[in-house]
Each structure stands twice: as C-alpha cells, then as structure tokens.
Amino acid sequence: xxxxxARFRIWRGDADGGGLRxxxxxxxxxxxxxxxxxxxxATEAPDLAVRWNCKAGKCGSCSAEVNxxxxxxxxxxxxxxxxxxxxxxxxxxxFPVVRDLVTDVSFNYRKAREVPAFVPPEGVGPGEYRxxxxxxxxxxxxxxxxxxxxxxxxxxxxxxxxxxxxxxxxPRFLMRVAELDMHPLDAAAASGLDRRRAAQExxxxxxxxxxxxCTEVCPEGIRITDNALIPLKxxxxxRKYDPLVWLGNRILRRRPDAP
Amino acid sequence: MAQVDRQQWxxxxxxxxxxxxxxxxxxxxxxxxxxxxxxxxxxxxxTVMAEGGIAASMGNVNGHDNWQVHFRxxxxxxxxxxQWRMAELHAREAPxxxxxxxxxxxxxxxxxxxxxxxxxxxGHEYPxxxxxxxxxxxxxxxxxxxxATALQQEDFAAYGDHEARLKVFQECTVTRVLKDGGRxxxxxxxxxxxxxxxxxxxxxxxxxxxxxxKSFKTTSNSWEYTGDGHALALLAxxxxxxxEFVQFHPTGMVWxxxxxxxLVTESVRGDGGVLRNSDGRRFMFDYVPDVFKDKYAQTxxxxxxxxxxxxxxxxxxxxLPRDEVARAINAEVKAGRGSPHGGVYLDVSTRMxxxxxKRRLPSMYHQFKELADVDITAEPMEVGPTCHYVMGGxxxxxxxxxxxxxxxxxxxxxxAGGMHGSNRLGGNSxxxxxxxxxxxxxxxxALAAAPGPRPRVSPExxxxxxxEALAPFHAGxxxxxxxxxxxELQNAMNDLVGIIRREDEMAEALRRLASLRERAARxxxxxxxxxxxxxxxxxxxxxxxxxxxxxxxxxxxxTESRGGHTREDCPAMERAWRPVNLLCRPVEPPPADPAxxxxxxxxxxxxxxxxxxxxxxxxxxxxxxxAEEELPA
Ligand SMILES: Cc1cc2nc3c(=O)[nH]c(=O)nc-3n(C[C@H](O)[C@H](O)[C@H](O)COP(=O)(O)OP(=O)(O)OC[C@H]3O[C@@H](n4cnc5c(N)ncnc54)[C@H](O)[C@@H]3O)c2cc1C
Ligand code: SF4
Ligand code: SF4
Ligand code: FES
Numbered sequence: 001x002x003x004x005x006a007r008f009r010i011w012r013g014d015a016d017g018g019g020l021r022x023x024x025x026x027x028x029x030x031x032x033x034x035x036x037x038x039x040x041x042a043t044e045a046p047d048l049a050v051r052w053n054c055k056a057g058k059c060g061s062c063s064a065e066v067n068x069x070x071x072x073x074x075x076x077x078x079x080x081x082x083x084x085x086x087x088x089x090x091x092x093x094x095f096p097v098v099r100d101l102v103t104d105v106s107f108n109y110r111k112a113r114e115v116p117a118f119v120p121p122e123g124v125g126p127g128e129y130r131x132x133x134x135x136x137x138x139x140x141x142x143x144x145x146x147x148x149x150x151x152x153x154x155x156x157x158x159x160x161x162x163x164x165x166x167x168x169x170x171p172r173f174l175m176r177v178a179e180l181d182m183h184p185l186d187a188a189a190a191s192g193l194d195r196r197r198a199a200q201e202x203x204x205x206x207x208x209x210x211x212x213x214c215t216e217v218c219p220e221g222i223r224i225t226d227n228a229l230i231p232l233k234x235x236x237x238x239r240k241y242d243p244l245v246w247l248g249n250r251i252l253r254r255r256p257d258a259p
Numbered sequence: 260m261a262q263v264d265r266q267q268w269x270x271x272x273x274x275x276x277x278x279x280x281x282x283x284x285x286x287x288x289x290x291x292x293x294x295x296x297x298x299x300x301x302x303x304x305x306t307v308m309a310e311g312g313i314a315a316s317m318g319n320v321n322g323h324d325n326w327q328v329h330f331r332x333x334x335x336x337x338x339x340x341x342q343w344r345m346a347e348l349h350a351r352e353a354p355x356x357x358x359x360x361x362x363x364x365x366x367x368x369x370x371x372x373x374x375x376x377x378x379x380x381x382g383h384e385y386p387x388x389x390x391x392x393x394x395x396x397x398x399x400x401x402x403x404x405x406x407a408t409a410l411q412q413e414d415f416a417a418y419g420d421h422e423a424r425l426k427v428f429q430e431c432t433v434t435r436v437l438k439d440g441g442r443x444x445x446x447x448x449x450x451x452x453x454x455x456x457x458x459x460x461x462x463x464x465x466x467x468x469x470x471x472x473k474s475f476k477t478t479s480n481s482w483e484y485t486g487d488g489h490a491l492a493l494l495a496x497x498x499x500x501x502x503e504f505v506q507f508h509p510t511g512m513v514w515x516x517x518x519x520x521x522l523v524t525e526s527v528r529g530d531g532g533v534l535r536n537s538d539g540r541r542f543m544f545d546y547v548p549d550v551f552k553d554k555y556a557q558t559x560x561x562x563x564x565x566x567x568x569x570x571x572x573x574x575x576x577x578x579l580p581r582d583e584v585a586r587a588i589n590a591e592v593k594a595g596r597g598s599p600h601g602g603v604y605l606d607v608s609t610r611m612x613x614x615x616x617k618r619r620l621p622s623m624y625h626q627f628k629e630l631a632d633v634d635i636t637a638e639p640m641e642v643g644p645t646c647h648y649v650m651g652g653x654x655x656x657x658x659x660x661x662x663x664x665x666x667x668x669x670x671x672x673x674x675a676g677g678m679h680g681s682n683r684l685g686g687n688s689x690x691x692x693x694x695x696x697x698x699x700x701x702x703x704x705a706l707a708a709a710p711g712p713r714p715r716v717s718p719e720x721x722x723x724x725x726x727e728a729l730a731p732f733h734a735g736x737x738x739x740x741x742x743x744x745x746x747e748l749q750n751a752m753n754d755l756v757g758i759i760r761r762e763d764e765m766a767e768a769l770r771r772l773a774s775l776r777e778r779a780a781r782x783x784x785x786x787x788x789x790x791x792x793x794x795x796x797x798x799x800x801x802x803x804x805x806x807x808x809x810x811x812x813x814x815x816x817x818t819e820s821r822g823g824h825t826r827e828d829c830p831a832m833e834r835a836w837r838p839v840n841l842l843c844r845p846v847e848p849p850p851a852d853p854a855x856x857x858x859x860x861x862x863x864x865x866x867x868x869x870x871x872x873x874x875x876x877x878x879x880x881x882x883x884x885x886a887e888e889e890l891p892a
Contacts, residue, residue, distance in 0.1 A: 030516060030518065041742065046784065056522075056626065126362050
C-alpha cells in the first residue's frame, strides 16, 4: 500500500460568498475524490458540506466540478491525477450554492414536474403489457439516468445563462420527453397530448444546438445527444411539416401493441 | 419556548425509498393529505442501489411458479422463523405490485414473447426476479418517483398547487416521533439546508427508513442507514423484533480498501458466476448443509447442466441462501485458502462471452473497471462478505403494518421485522417494499380518516426535541469527535457482533457500547446549523448506538445458529428456538446514566403456522425445522 500527500483546493462558503481553501491530505491506494473529502471531514473540516449517498456511482448525489470538469466525486479515482498536481473541487456552477460543495438543484425538480407522465394505454390491464426487448432498448438506455444533473450543469444553454432556465428543460428532461415518446405503449397521443410539439414549444428543444457536451459528461455513458435529442428534433420536425404523416405513423405504430 | 413552524397533514411518511414512496402513493390515492420526509434528495434513497431484481411468482419464464412455491422458498430461506402470514401476503400480492409498476411507466427486461423477464437467484426455486439489467432498484425508485410526480401534476391541475395533497420534504430528518398520550401525534424534523426545525402534525406516521448497516465497518449500505426508524420506534415505545438477524451478503468488493464492502450483485452467480478458492477449487460443493442436500447439485457437471436444463438437474451450490454462502467464504479465508486481499474468487469470464457479461451485468462491469481496474469479462473478481441487510425491525401487525403498542405508528420495508425470519432471500426486499408499503399507506390513510378529535402536540415535547437536537452545539470542554465515535462503533460491531459470533465477544461489545454511549453524550460539533455533516452524524449516533445495543443483546441471548445469526459457541440450529421471538423493548423511563442499559429483552412465542400453509411442505422437511410440539399429527 502506498500513501502520499496531495494538495487540494476546495471551495468553501455559502450564498453570501466564499473562496478556495487549501488543504494537504493523505491519499491511499485506490481512493476516489470523495474519500478525500470524507477524510477532511473526519479531521480538519468536520462541517465541510457535501452530498453523497451510495459511494458507488448509482445515486447521482455527489456531483461537483473537479478541476473544472463536472464529475461524480465517488467515481473519480485519485490515480487519474498527477501526484504533483493540485486538485480543485468546486460546486456545480449552473446552480446556486447552498454551502461548500452543496448546490440548490431544485431547478431540476421543477423541470421534472413540467413533463407530463406516462399515459397508460386504455384497455390494457396490469399484467397484459407486451413489449419486445428491441422496442424498449432505447427508452431503457435513457432510464439508466441517475439524475446527477451533470449534463444540466454543463449545457451551455443554461450554464452561464440564468435567463434561459425558464424556457429550457435541459438535456436530462428533454431526454425524458424522448424516453416517453419512444415508449412502445405510451398513449399520450390518444389522450390528446403531443409530446413532440411540447418538446419544441414548452421544453425549449430548439435551444439545443447539439454540441454534445452533455453526452461527454454523462457518467452513465448515455448518448443523450445522438440517441435522444437529435431523434426528438427529427420527429418534431416531421410533425411540424407533415402532421398527417406523423399521425399515420403513430396509428400504425400502435396497432401491433394492442392486446 | 422554541419558535418552530407547525404544519398539519393526515399521514406523514418517513422515508422516500421503495416502501415510503409506495406508502405515500397509496395514502394519497386513498384521499389522505400526505407528507413524505427524507434525508437525501428525492429519488436518491438507498433503494436506487438495488441491483438484481424484484421477486414475484409471475411464472413468465417457468410456468410452474406460483405463490405457494414462493411462500415455501421464503420460509425455507428464513429457516422457518419468518412471520408466515407476512410471507403469505407477500407471495400472493407481489405479482400485482410488479405489474402495477408497468402501468406507471416501468420498463423491465423482456422475455421473447414480450412479457417481463425473470432471472434466477439464490434460494428461489424458479427464475423469479423481474429486473432491468443490474439496476432494478433505480427503475423502481424512478417509477415511484415519477408516479408521485404524476399525482402532483393532477393536484396542480385541480388546485393550482403541486403540493396540495402530496409533498416531499427532501433533505430533512426526523429526530422524534411525537405523541399525545399513547398515540402518535406527528414528527419533529430538521432541514439539512438551513438547520431549521419544524413539526409535522399527523395522526398517522409511517416509518420507512430502511436499515442499520452504517453501524458496521464493512457494509454495502449508504450513509442513510443509521437505523433511524428502528430507534424512532423504540423511543416512541414500540418494540423491535428479531434484531439478532443481520444479513452479511457473501459477495462484497474487498479491494481497494476505499471500496471495501460495495456490493457485487447476486445476479453474477444467478447468471452463472462460480466461486473458487486459491487452490482453484469450487468449494461451495463442500458446504451444502443437510437440510438442503437433496435440492443442490453434487457435482460440477450437474451444476453446469442446470443452466440449460433446470427441470432435469439440481441447481449449483453457489445459489444457496446468502447466509450459507457467506459462512462458506468466511471459512475458506480463515483456512488460508483466500485470495491476496482476503476474499475468494468469483468468475463469470469462463462461462459468459464478454458481450453477454456487459449486457447482463453492465454496472458490475463498470464498477470493477472504474474502481478496481479489473475487467470482469476476462478475469475473476475478489469478493468477501459485507453487512447488507437487517432482518430485524419494528414488530408489526401482518395485515396492516401497524406497529405493536403505539396507535398511529406504522412501519414498512427494511425497518419492519418479521417477514424474512432469520435470513432474507435476494429479491424479496423490493417486493416486500411494494406489498407492505402499500398496506401501510392504506391503513395509515384509513386511520387518519377515522372520525374523532386529532391528537395534539404539546409545546413541551417540541421544546424537548429541539433541546436534544441542539445539544451537540453545547458540548463544551472535553467534547468528543462524532466521526471518531462512529469509527469505534463500526469496529466494535464488525469485530465483535459480526458474521461469526461468540459469547465473550458479544459481552465485550455491550461493554464498549456502554462506554461509547457515555462519550456520545458529549459529542460536540463545530460551525453552525446550515448543512453541517458533523452535526448530522452526532444526531445519528444516538440511533446507531441504540440499534447496536439491540443487535448485541439479542444475539447474546439466542444460543443457537440460524440464518443471519451464527454462533461459534452454539453452532447448531435448535428446533426449540424455532417458535421463539426476541423482542427488544425500551427501558422505561429512560435511565439518566448514559452507560445504563437502554434495552430489555422479552421472549415471546410465535403464533402457530396455519395448517393449510404447513401442508405445503413435506413432513420430512418440517421435522428438520419445527419444534416437536409444532409438528402436524
Ligand atoms: C447494494 C444493494 C443492492 C441490493 N439489491 C437488492 C435486490 O436486487 N433486490 C432486493 O430485493 N433487495 C436488494 N437490496 C435490499 C434493498 O435495496 C433494501 O432493503 C431496500 O431498498 C430498502 O428500502 P426501504 O424503502 O425500506 O428503505 P430505503 O430505500 O433505504 O429508504 C429509506 C428512506 O428513509 C429516509 N430516512 C431514513 N432515516 C430518516 C430520518 N430520520 N428522517 C427522514 N428520513 C429518513 C431515507 O432518506 C430514505 O429516503 C439491496 C441493497 C443494497 C445495499
Ligand atoms: S447537445 Fe444540446 S442539450 Fe446537450 S449540451 Fe449541447 S446544447 Fe446542451
Ligand atoms: S443523463 Fe447522464 S449526466 Fe444527465 S442527469 Fe442523467 S446520468 Fe446525469
Ligand atoms: S455517492 Fe452516489 S453517485 Fe456518488
């Protein structure tokens, strides 16, 4: 087992302001950035605020920016840094700071509420759902999302543009719209709900100019831009130009799913 | 008197994991205005970590499966200590609870004919676990979260307020259940973000706070698992049941040290992973206990054939219930046949193609690659036991989930006791959350709707709760560091009341716990109340110490080995202990001396198993478990 001292700069403060503080901390084999934060808590900074939960990359709580890059602290191995390098940890920039590394992520919960839920198909009872694996693969990919909000943090549409937050749901929730739109049994259309138009008109799909920054930071490796956003744009565009074609597709697509 | 905000609700649910959310959805759908309180952000409760699946006898993969078989497996897995009525309700209702999730938008993996796919797991006779790769818990949480959000959308449409009838107080912690005389009157909470206190007044409180693993050093559990609900129930006067039974999952990561304890899902074995020691021997064949001899393969050939032809062969011994596998691994390591970092080898690379491993076990692949530099498609993993689940919990009524002795208090999910007996089968927790979460919500809503005056919360109780919560800021001279106390507690429980137990060690654990209680009374914190983790830990210590005392005391009392309770000095399972339950009750009034015992034990006899349920088993099997006088004539 080898051990060395690493230098850290960690942002400390609250809504009224703060700054980077220097720390020198012992690092052991195999450790991740979150281990270092915990060691600091147990020694010189017992009140250092940080969110975490599973410490296994499964809950999406421990999001922060490590050397300026949005990351999960529990999945960032210390071995990816040079030993001489100073590691800087700052809170997510797109959201207001609560304290130290903890930010107010309520923006995301507001956006989640704005996406209408799954609409169960009429006449198909519990236990009667039949779907082929190939037809659920795509939506399942999006449901791997652990809601770490790193994509929301990194997307330039809102990262430095507070004023866009009202109109733009962000990659995570545009992807949620895509997930429901691609769900083989979602009956939104039959209930009079047009998810694609909503994506354009209510969730700000048009703001996205497919830079793929969100895809790059996603710890789950979800291909947000290629598999969710671009297809959603294509589908929304089809519908805009030719509503009849869209309607036809929709009806055809639904027929084999009927019980 | 402290200035504390008060709100009125019909039902308060403590916890937003699978059990809490299912309870809240049910209560709200039955018309109760429902508040949910949780320590983490909404959608991040411990349940997201569940990997393998939800057990329900839908029979999609093997048509022989039905609730009776599931019931039998559950009782056997728990060595017949399980509350049989809970096990029956669970087995009967689980399929409906899973199907209902699909109508809320869940997307499980599919069979070729388009139904929900089911996988094999330890102790389950047929492939029974509905799953989504190895992230089933995430699917469960997200589906329930999205269903709760859907209900809020309905309320917004009806009342212009998302939170009119269902509100989530995220990152808030309950430190006391409040009472009016004998019955429940509400909950005292603090908000992490501000440190502010508030009171939720309600005639019904559902505890759904999960488990206790953070009292042990090596654990698969998250920071939330400080046994809060167990302690809240005790402090409110409700007894805990079966606390000596703690499940050590056989396969946790053992290296590197910083990830020690993180779970390696049982699906790895369900899908064909084999266990080997440092001699390369598949040692599980040497550890099949007599009660299971006729159900498991005797040779590697037969075990291998089972994956293709499960009806014509017996299952591999890697799929024995968890307690058996964990003890076997422990014994191999002790005998010097362990891996370099003190575990054994678990290998999927020899039986599955790399593509299949990545498809069936994506998060395991990712976890080992990222955290341990191990490519599980090409090399074996090193694994060893980790503290995983507590079978013990609040003693509840099987039908209603009502806690014994405290009207208005309910408990569901891991915090409730009884259902799993001495050992839980994999997959039976997620189904338990749904079945009993729903029942708790249903009965809590019914209680809240009953006519009559509402209970009142007295200002004295609120002041006392506030003073208790603020104590760590006034520790003064000789203050103890809560992080140090926590580490010492974890070491004591891990080393002295861990997977293999001995009388003298448990007695020593109780002495150490008494001294830790004394020191914890002086636990002090720096800084202020806003998002202060040191303060939160200081408050959690009370709960961990109380629950640890229950575990150690009950474990010392039970002089046999059964399921998640193994005694080196009493290695046999004693039929005479089968109908005996140990209840942990609070010492009343609470002693002023912190070192004095807080818990007293009571032995109770379990209700006889209903004859038609007993008839589901062969007599030859029953004689291995039941006490003489319990056997059917
Ligand atoms: C790694 C791992 C894998 C697992 N895999 C499986 C599996 O495949 N199948 C299976 O069936 N089981 C599995 N289990 C077990 C199962 O996940 C848990 O038993 C189950 O999720 C517990 O759910 P719960 O609803 O009781 O509590 P949790 O999901 O833990 O939720 C507890 C809630 O209570 C809240 N809370 C706690 N204390 C307080 C307080 N004082 N105030 C306010 N809120 C509080 C928490 O914030 C949280 O919201 C696994 C467990 C682990 C650790
Ligand atoms: S691809 Fe679109 S959503 Fe993603 S970061 Fe770029 S602009 Fe934002
Ligand atoms: S899509 Fe990826 S980056 Fe975005 S919230 Fe989900 S897991 Fe995080
Ligand atoms: S702590 Fe859960 S993702 Fe990092």
